[in-house]
Each structure stands twice: as structure tokens, then as C-alpha cells.
Amino acid sequence: MKETISIVNQKGGTGKTTTSVNLASAMVSEGMRVLVIDFDPQGNLSYCFGVDPDGDTIANVLKGDISLKDAIVVSESVHIVPANISLADLEISLVAEIGREFYLKKALDTVEGYDYIIIDCPPSLSLLAINALVASDAVVVPMQMEVMSLQGLNQIQSTIQKINSSYNKSIYIKGILPVMVDHRRNLDGEVEGFIKENYNIPLFESRIRTNVRASEAPSFGKSVISYAPKSNSAMDYINFASELIKL
Amino acid sequence: MKETISIVNQKGGTGKTTTSVNLASAMVSEGMRVLVIDFDPQGNLSYCFGVDPDGDTIANVLKGDISLKDAIVVSESVHIVPANISLADLEISLVAEIGREFYLKKALDTVEGYDYIIIDCPPSLSLLAINALVASDAVVVPMQMEVMSLQGLNQIQSTIQKINSSYNKSIYIKGILPVMVDHRRNLDGEVEGFIKENYNIPLFESRIRTNVRASEAPSFGKSVISYAPKSNSAMDYINFASELIKL
Numbered sequence: 350m351k352e353t354i355s356i357v358n359q360k361g362g363t364g365k366t367t368t369s370v371n372l373a374s375a376m377v378s379e380g381m382r383v384l385v386i387d388f389d390p391q392g393n394l395s396y397c398f399g400v401d402p403d404g405d406t407i408a409n410v411l412k413g414d415i416s417l418k419d420a421i422v423v424s425e426s427v428h429i430v431p432a433n434i435s436l437a438d439l440e441i442s443l444v445a446e447i448g449r450e451f452y453l454k455k456a457l458d459t460v461e462g463y464d465y466i467i468i469d470c471p472p473s474l475s476l477l478a479i480n481a482l483v484a485s486d487a488v489v490v491p492m493q494m495e496v497m498s499l500q501g502l503n504q505i506q507s508t509i510q511k512i513n514s515s516y517n518k519s520i521y522i523k524g525i526l527p528v529m530v531d532h533r534r535n536l537d538g539e540v541e542g543f544i545k546e547n548y549n550i551p552l553f554e555s556r557i558r559t560n561v562r563a564s565e566a567p568s569f570g571k572s573v574i575s576y577a578p579k580s581n582s583a584m585d586y587i588n589f590a591s592e593l594i595k596l
Numbered sequence: 597m598k599e600t601i602s603i604v605n606q607k608g609g610t611g612k613t614t615t616s617v618n619l620a621s622a623m624v625s626e627g628m629r630v631l632v633i634d635f636d637p638q639g640n641l642s643y644c645f646g647v648d649p650d651g652d653t654i655a656n657v658l659k660g661d662i663s664l665k666d667a668i669v670v671s672e673s674v675h676i677v678p679a680n681i682s683l684a685d686l687e688i689s690l691v692a693e694i695g696r697e698f699y700l701k702k703a704l705d706t707v708e709g710y711d712y713i714i715i716d717c718p719p720s721l722s723l724l725a726i727n728a729l730v731a732s733d734a735v736v737v738p739m740q741m742e743v744m745s746l747q748g749l750n751q752i753q754s755t756i757q758k759i760n761s762s763y764n765k766s767i768y769i770k771g772i773l774p775v776m777v778d779h780r781r782n783l784d785g786e787v788e789g790f791i792k793e794n795y796n797i798p799l800f801e802s803r804i805r806t807n808v809r810a811s812e813a814p815s816f817g818k819s820v821i822s823y824a825p826k827s828n829s830a831m832d833y834i835n836f837a838s839e840l841i842k843l
């Protein structure tokens with residue numbers, strides 16, 4: 350019953366990391382066993398969970414230094430494989446390798462016992478993101494309801510199509526998650542309407558509202574579920590976890 | 597008197613493109629001759645200026661198909677070299693080339709007559725960003741006053757130091773520009789204070805406040821200076837342009 354989900358959006362700052370952290374934490378509080386892979390050389394997810402950036406990382410795993418199991422650290426009962434800048438060099442060295450798109454998939458195939466594996470992706474559709482997609486069953490696209498955010502949707506769709514026809518016959522977009530939503534702005538409703546009319550991609554029911562607690566939590570090395578459990582952002586992510594688990 | 601400025605931040609969604617578009621437009625309204633290079637395969641800057649994404653782009657220039665001069669299009673009196681997804685393939689093909697860090701610099705050396713050249717960079721510190729830095733006199737770092745944004749500052753500093761010691765002896769960070777500022781939030785003031793105490797990087801006087809007009813403008817293919825000249829964001833960018841020109 351394991352499902353591997355990539356959190357993807359090549360547009361920057363669309364709440365990918367915030368969603369990876371809080372979705373994982375919310376799922377665990379619903380009794381799920383969850384593994385999160387920090388797959389961004391920026392290492393933001395690792396920072397959000399208060400993980401030491403200088404230990405073993407996913408780059409060491411993909412290089413073959415250690416097994417994935419041995420790279421796992423635990424925070425808030427979430428299992429995490431950290432990342433740091435060494436992942437950027439790893440990506441460059443991978444470019445020349447045969448089967449370069451399958452390195453993450455092969456590593457994830459060595460572990461079992463998880464209900465969900467979540468992969469936090471960088472703001473690009475380069476080789477790292479391709480590895481994440483090839484290794485995944487489904488994709489969640491966190492999106493700001495902004496004009497500039499619409500720009501990237503076509504590219505995400507065509508990337509998934511290419512992966513479907515070459516490497517991973519069954520990956521699909523589970524849905525778009527509107528994040529940093531502000532219901533007072535007309536723009537949010539307009540962008541949402543535009544997506545429903547022009548794209549054949551499901552929109553989740555859940556909405557993640559803008560809430561300062563979500564951006565404060567990382568400085569305490571905690572998810573917002575743990576840092577501010579009664580806040581809007583904690584409630585929103587718990588709703589989203591329930592919606593996702595029921596699908 | 598030409599100065600080439602890279603708009604850099606490997607953290608996503610920190611207002612790099614919004615700053616590149618509106619700084620360029622504001623400088624032109626102050627009588628400057630400005631060239632902007634869209635250097636992100638997402639092509640957001642090109643979209644913001646209403647430029648056709650399927651014409652000649654900076655990728656064609658770097659491949660040697662056409663001269664930089666012939667790739668220039670004009671919008672709001674700003675000279676623009678567009679970009680689209682072909683820049684991503686160009687980056688990959690550049691990895692193996694000798695002198696791969698100097699391709700943009702060589703292209704920019706073929707034009708003259710500009711007071712400022714502005715380069716809009718992608719959310720990464722990969723080969724494209726390195727080309728931009730090697731070609732630049734100075735760097736502006738637009739930053740949200742958020743905990744997660746602080747994460748990247750060390751990396752930017754060490755990247756600039758490495759470039760100084762290898763390729764471009766004189767590039768420096770002109771300053772950090774706080775963007776999407778919300779004075780009602782305590783977090784903004786705390787992050788600003790943290791930067792002043794812990795980093796030896798200048799903070800500009802100007803502040804770019806959060807203002808929905810800035811995010812509406814792109815759907816009209818205009819800068820916010822042109823779309824909503826009396827809005828807070830237009831005023832803030834005009835202030836910033838004056839501050840920069842006087843430095």
C-alpha cells in the first residue's frame with residue numbers, strides 16, 4: 350500500500366517544502382508511517398525538521414557510500430533522508446551516467462514498511478526532478494494562485510507526458526494544491542477559475558491559507574503541526590492529509 | 597559608465613523577476629538606457645514584458661546562431677533578450693565546453709551604449725547563474741524577510757567568493773533588497789535585524805512592499821510602473837531605481 354508522491358513545481362517559492370514538511374507530519378499524526386526525501390540541494394526541508402546538515406545525505410546514498418536505510422534520521426516520528434549542497438555536485442556527475450534517471454528509484458526500492466514516501470523537489474525540471482518523477486506513483490503540485498504560477502503548468506504537464514512515454518508508464522498528477530491562499534484577494538479566485546476552465550488537472554478541495562505561523566515554524570526546527578497545532582496552517586495541512594489519505 | 601547587475605537568489609519566489617522587470621522599467625523612466633537579459637528557462641521575465649516566447653532567445657545567442665543585438669526586442673523602451681525552455685538544454689550542452697563560464701560575458705561584450713544591463717537569474721546556483729555572475733560587475737539580492745530566505749545567504753556569499761578567486765576578480769554584492777515586505781508582521785523586522793547583526797552585506801534603504809498590483813501586472817504583459825503607476829509597488833520600485841542610480 351506504499352505510495353510515493355513527488356511534491357513538484359519548477360516555479361520558485363510555491364510552498365513545496367512547507368507542504369512536504371507539514372503533509373508528512375500531519376500524515377504521521379493520522380497514524381501513517383512516512384518517509385520524506387529532501388531532494389533539493391538548498392536543504393530547506395532538512396532545516397525545517399531541525400536536522401544536522403553535515404551528516405549523511407541522499408547524495409551519499411545515490412553515490413553508493415551508504416544504504417538509504419542508514420541515512421535516515423527521525424524527527425516528530427517522520428523518517429527523513431536529508432540533503433545539502435553536495436546534491437548539486439551529485440546531479441552534475443549523474444549527467445554522464447547510463448540509467449541516470451533511475452538512481453533515486455533504485456535507492457527507494459531498497460526500503461519497505463512505509464505507507465507514504467514524499468519527495469521534496471527543487472524549483473527546476475532538471476535531472477534531480479526527473480529522478481523524483483521516475484521514482485514516484487503520483488505528483489502533488491502546490492501552487493500560489495498567482496498569474497506567474499500559471500506559467501509553469503504546461504511545462505509540468507509536458508514533462509509528465511514525456512516521462513510516461515519513456516520511463517514511468519503510470520505517473521499522474523494527483524492534484525493541484527492552492528497554497529498561500531488569501532480569500533480577500535480577487536486574484537486568487539480568478540486564477541483558480543482559470544485553472545478549472547483551461548486545465549484537465551484536478552484541484553484538491555483543501556486550501557492552505559497564508560498564515561505567519563507556517564513561516565515561523567522553521568526557525569524552531571519544527572513542522573507547523575508541532576509548533577502551532579491550533580493555527581490555521583496546521584488545521585489546513587491536517588485537512589489536506591485526510592483528503593489525500595482518503596483518495 | 598555601463599554597469600552589469602545580476603539579480604540573484606537561489607531561493608525560489610523571492611521577487612527576482614518582479615524586481616528585474618520593474619527596476620528596468622523604473623530606470624528607463626529616469627532616462628537610463630537599459631538592457632535586460634531573461635536568463636531563466638522559465639521565461640517569466642519575457643512573459644512579464646508581453647514578449648513572444650517563440651522568437652529568438654538568449655539560448656540562440658549563446659549557441660552562436662545570431663548576434664545578441666539581433667535577439668533584442670523592445671517593450672516600454674526597455675531592451676530585452678528573451679528566454680524560454682531551450683535555455684535548459686543549452687545549459688546542459690554547455691557543461692562539457694571549455695570556458696563554459698564565460699559564454700554570457702562574451703555575448704554581452706558585443707553590445708554597447710547601455711547605462712545598465714540587468715540579468716534575471718533562475719532559482720539555482722548552477723552553470724547559468726555562474727555565467728551571469730562572471731559577466732556582472734555587481735549583484736542585487738532580492739529577499740523575502742522570512743526564516744527560509746536566510747538559509748541561502750551563506751551559499752550566495754561563498755559562491756561570490758569562489759567566483760572572485762577564479763573568474764571575476766571584482767564582483768561584489770551591491771545590497772540586499774527586502775521584498776514582499778509587510779510591516780505589520782514582527783517576523784519581517786526580526787529577519788532584517790538578524791541580517792544586520794550577522795552578515796556583512798549592505799541592506800538597501802528601499803523596501804518593496806507586498807502589493808497585489810505587482811502580481812496582477814504580468815497578466816497584462818506590463819511592468820507595474822506602466823500598469824499601475826500610482827500603486828505602492830510602482831512607487832517602491834521607482835524609489836529603488838533612484839537609490840541604485842545614485843550609488
Ligand SMILES: Nc1ncnc2c1ncn2[C@@H]1O[C@H](COP(=O)(O)OP(=O)(O)OP(=O)(O)O)[C@@H](O)[C@H]1O
Nearest residue numbers: 361362363364365366367472559560563564608742
Ligand atoms: N501557508 C503559508 N503561509 C505563510 N507563509 C508560507 C506558507 N507556505 C510557505 N510560506 C513561506 O513562503 C516561503 C516559500 O515557501 P517554501 O520554501 O515552502 O517554497 P518552495 O516551493 O519549497 O521554495 P523553493 O522553490 O525555493 O524550493 C517560505 O519563506 C515559507 O516559510
Ligand SMILES: Nc1ncnc2c1ncn2[C@@H]1O[C@H](COP(=O)(O)OP(=O)(O)OP(=O)(O)O)[C@@H](O)[C@H]1O
Nearest residue numbers: 361495608609610611612613614719806807810811
Ligand atoms: N511586491 C510584491 N507584491 C505582491 N506580489 C509579488 C511582489 N513581488 C513578487 N510578487 C509575486 O510573487 C511571486 C514570485 O515573484 P517572482 O516570480 O518575481 O520571484 P522569482 O524570485 O523571480 O521566482 P523564481 O525563483 O521562480 O524565479 C509572483 O507570483 C509575483 O507576482
Ligand SMILES: [Mg+2]
Nearest residue numbers: 365366389393
Ligand atoms: Mg523548497
Ligand SMILES: [Mg+2]
Nearest residue numbers: 612613636640
Ligand atoms: Mg524569476
